[in-house]
Every structure is written in C-alpha cells, then in structure tokens.
Amino acid sequence: MYFEAIFNPADKKEYNTEAAGFVGKRLPIQEGWIIDEGPHKGLQCYYAPNTTIGKIPVSDLQELKSIPFARWQQLYSSIDSENK
Known part of the structure; x- marks a missing residue:
C-alpha cells in the first residue's frame, strides 16, 4: 500500500540533518x-x-492516509526533484 502524510517529528534531534528539510x-x-x-x-x-530520514514512527506523522499509486508517484517525483 502507498501512503502520504505530513512529517512532523516530536523530537527533531532523533533525525539526521536531511530530515529537517x-x-x-x-x-x-x-x-x-x-x-x-x-x-x-x-x-x-x-x-x-x-x-535518508530512516524509520518514522506513526506518532511523527500527521494526516496519514492511504493513496492511489498515481498520487504517490506524484509526491515521490516532487520530493525527488527537490533533492537534486
């Protein structure tokens, strides 16, 4: 299954510097x-x-929901292009 969520960690120190972005x-x-x-x-x-964020506990995600693969690919492409 494919999901989308807003990344909102309770403790940003648990993640690497890439995660801050x-x-x-x-x-x-x-x-x-x-x-x-x-x-x-x-x-x-x-x-x-x-x-390289690594594992993200469900408690650090907001508005978690299952989405169609086409929507997931859209989000993936937008994140991928931001990282280049």
Missing part, C-alpha cells in the same frame, strides 16, 4: 515494521523512499 511537508511514504526497541517501541513505523 522535510518537516511540515507532505511525504510519499510506505509502511515499514513495528519498532522493537527505543522510545517508540511497539509503534508502527513508515519510511520515505529515496531519503
């Missing part, structure tokens, strides 16, 4: 796994392909 932006994301350690243990995580 995505705060407040709508991202194309994909479902990951259940986090098995740390402060977000037990939460579902997601990831944003073609970024």
Whole structure:
C-alpha cells in the first residue's frame, strides 16, 4: 500500500540533518515494521523512499492516509526533484 502524510517529528534531534528539510511537508511514504526497541517501541513505523530520514514512527506523522499509486508517484517525483 502507498501512503502520504505530513512529517512532523516530536523530537527533531532523533533525525539526521536531511530530515529537517522535510518537516511540515507532505511525504510519499510506505509502511515499514513495528519498532522493537527505543522510545517508540511497539509503534508502527513508515519510511520515505529515496531519503535518508530512516524509520518514522506513526506518532511523527500527521494526516496519514492511504493513496492511489498515481498520487504517490506524484509526491515521490516532487520530493525527488527537490533533492537534486
């Protein structure tokens, strides 16, 4: 499944410097796994392909929703072009 959400981390220090550029932006994301350690243990995580943000716990995402692949590709392309 394909998802979109606004990246809004509670603690920006948990992420690398690239992640700061995505705060407040709508991202194309994909479902990951259940986090098995740390402060977000037990939460579902997601990831944003073609970024180095890493795992994103569901608690750091707003307006998470399933979207059609065509919409996901649009978001992915816009993020990809911003990173070039």
